[in-house]
Amino acid sequence: MTGLLGRHFLKELDYTPQEWTSLLDLAAELKAERARGRQVRRLEGMNIALIFEKTSTRTRSGFEVAAFEQGAHVTCFDPSGSQFGHKESVADSARVLSRLYQGIEHRGADQHVVETLAANSTVPVWNGLSDSWHPTQSLCDMFTMREASAKDDHDIAFAYLGDARFNSGNSLLIAGAMMGMDVRIVAPAAFQPAADVVAKARTIAEATGARITITDDVQKGVKGAGFIHTDIWVSMGEPKSAWGERIPLLAPYRVTADIMDATRDPDVKFMHCLPSYHNMDTSVAREVVELTGLEPFEVTDEVFESPASIVFDQAENRMHTIKAILVATLSR
Numbered sequence: 001m002t003g004l005l006g007r008h009f010l011k012e013l014d015y016t017p018q019e020w021t022s023l024l025d026l027a028a029e030l031k032a033e034r035a036r037g038r039q040v041r042r043l044e045g046m047n048i049a050l051i052f053e054k055t056s057t058r059t060r061s062g063f064e065v066a067a068f069e070q071g072a073h074v075t076c077f078d079p080s081g082s083q084f085g086h087k088e089s090v091a092d093s094a095r096v097l098s099r100l101y102q103g104i105e106h107r108g109a110d111q112h113v114v115e116t117l118a119a120n121s122t123v124p125v126w127n128g129l130s131d132s133w134h135p136t137q138s139l140c141d142m143f144t145m146r147e148a149s150a151k152d153d154h155d156i157a158f159a160y161l162g163d164a165r166f167n168s169g170n171s172l173l174i175a176g177a178m179m180g181m182d183v184r185i186v187a188p189a190a191f192q193p194a195a196d197v198v199a200k201a202r203t204i205a206e207a208t209g210a211r212i213t214i215t216d217d218v219q220k221g222v223k224g225a226g227f228i229h230t231d232i233w234v235s236m237g238e239p240k241s242a243w244g245e246r247i248p249l250l251a252p253y254r255v256t257a258d259i260m261d262a263t264r265d266p267d268v269k270f271m272h273c274l275p276s277y278h279n280m281d282t283s284v285a286r287e288v289v290e291l292t293g294l295e296p297f298e299v300t301d302e303v304f305e306s307p308a309s310i311v312f313d314q315a316e317n318r319m320h321t322i323k324a325i326l327v328a329t330l331s332r
Helices: 017-035 058-069 090-100 111-120 135-148 167-178 195-208 218-222 241-253 257-262 283-292 311-330
Strands: 047-052 073-077 103-107 125-129 157-161 182-186 211-215 227-230 269-272
Touching (some): 017 195, 017 311, 047 058, 058 103, 090 103, 103 111, 103 311, 125 135, 125 311, 135 167, 167 182, 167 195, 182 218, 195 211, 211 218, 269 311
Parallel strands (some): 047 073, 103 125, 157 227, 227 269
8 A cells, every 4th residue: 555564664764755754644644534434444454562661642643543443453551561671682572472463562761672573573563652753653643734724744844843863753843844844843942853863854844945943043943933832841851850941941932822823824733742741731740830930831731632632533543644654564
């Protein structure tokens, strides 16, 4: 269906722009098929291993539901449920699991781990998240922007605000470049993507016609954007002390109604990969406020709950785009 049978899915840079858009087209077909109630079970009898070194809601449920609906069975491993990386090396685990399963998903911290899995596996390996890349999320984000816009890919402009040094910033930058979009990364200089990632995005943009803007100027960065993206300011595994250091630096990049208005697009949409600290309804938000006296909110509740927010469409689309990845890499 896409020419991707047997391929790993580790980071956006492993795919050509044409291969990437073929996955988006397949996701649209599969979503429409599901809506009609006429799904074909293309993965009947297959078995998939899901390894979670980091906790998960959307990634785990997306993989599980996508697999089940396509006829596959899954086994979930958490850090206490296997010998992975503890008593057994990543390479040895890959060689064992790939004899039992038709595909392996991994969600953890170090990109090297999922790369090692892939290097030693005889079946497709999919990156459910690393500190460096989040390709299942960026595929979903591109799909969601396509759905929410009547524009061609080349005419879509989006801005990512906040800490852009890690997986979300890197993946959105590269995926947007691959699709020829108008990509703005809006962050303090110390929180912008690494120079080598920006250089790769600019090289891709030369071929696709994408426009790349890296700036610390919020007003400049969001003007004309049809979509505003953000993410939480401290990632899983970082020390609590990071909150007190980071909130003052990133507070000017909080997504507010004024930021949305500054796009000058009356139809601008807000996107977030979730989870989000937009109010005091989570234990982490309450703990951070108690610890630092500062609000950890990367987006205001007003924006998050507004009609402009499409975060739950985005969350649903994780399943549809993950399904496309499974079908493309496993189905003959």
